[in-house]
Amino acid sequence: MNNLTANYERILEILRKISSETLLSYQRRAPKLSDLQLISLSLTAEYMGIDSQNHLFRNIPSSLKSKIERSVYNRRKHRLSGKTNNLRLQLVRVFNEFETYFIIDSMPLKVCKLSRSNSSKICKESEYCYPNRGFCASQQMTFYGYKLHAVCSIVGVFRSIDISLSSVHDIHYLKDIKDQLSDCTLLGDKGYLSSNIQINLFNYANIKLETPKRINQNDYQPQFYLFKKQRKRIETLFSQLCDQFM
Incomplete structure (x- = not known):
């Protein structure tokens, strides 16, 4: 007490x-x-x-x-x-007043097991928000439910949180981010890799999107080790949310 x-x-x-x-x-x-x-x-x-x-x-x-x-x-x-x-x-x-580096990532929000997805009535009050099936590349699993998208600062303070259907690709969340952030560097994983999106974010809001390159790309270079280390911050926050809200 x-x-x-x-x-x-x-x-x-x-x-x-x-x-x-x-x-x-x-x-x-x-x-x-x-x-x-x-x-x-x-x-x-x-x-x-x-x-x-x-x-x-x-x-x-x-x-x-x-x-x-x-x-x-x-x-x-x-x-x-x-x-x-x-x-x-x-x-x-x-x-986050003086923060210029932010991290973006997503995590799966499972409603129920795949075997029960057809008979489940959870979150089906309105047709437009029905949960559906999606794939989580980082955990290599297919799940039924939603996706939690989030942006946090390097020090671990959430800047933006949103929920989408699990079938929506992570890269579509960047369309909302460009109206919420500006003049900063955004660190993401390979799910946000897109040269067109990078150019659009930079021209629209001066946001520099930093993502690791795929090995089979012609201009492949390893990501700056400090960026790779700092991206783990948002994974820690996701784990804390799961523990806190069960």
């Missing part, structure tokens, strides 16, 4: 530097727990890997528990989801 309280107070201190206490307008009386305090509590739970609200409310300090009930916390958390994402983006801009 001491760790939870300390993390909560530290996160709240940081958020107060970039935002006000009240983020939504209320018609009734002002709540005892401010919007920013509620978001700080939610981010603290995510940071500590607490995925159960019952477990969270069993461990939060009595000073916070007396200000809000669990059901009210759940409703307000959903209402503040958009504001929470805006605060995350503001924090990302602060942390």
Whole structure:
């Protein structure tokens, strides 16, 4: 509980530097727990890997528990989801303000095993977002589900995250990246190898795409060893996400 309280107070201190206490307008009386305090509590739970609200409310300090009930916390958390994402983006801009090198990669999000894909009803509420089959070259496996695309800085702060169908090639995510980044170097693996895309990114947003060459290419040269080493940072972040969110 001491760790939870300390993390909560530290996160709240940081958020107060970039935002006000009240983020939504209320018609009734002002709540005892401010919007920013509620978001700080939610981010603290995510940071500590607490995925159960019952477990969270069993461990939060009595000073916070007396200000809000669990059901009210759940409703307000959903209402503040958009504001929470805006605060995350503001924090990302602060942390990555002076970064000029970023790493791009993707990872598979398996919905279920291939043998159950035909009978599975998971994520099939709307036809446009049905999961499908895809291939992960790094793990040499075929899977059923989605792909998580991400861009992070060298120090390990996510700059952009998106989800696509598993059959979508990694290189198509670069079409969105050129509107989010500029004047930087982007490190990717062989899945992002394309001379046309490299030229387009450089002309559109001054983004220099660095990818390793294939051995059978005429102009093959080994990638700079430091770039190859730094690309492992995003693989570490993916592993941490898998452990934290199970």
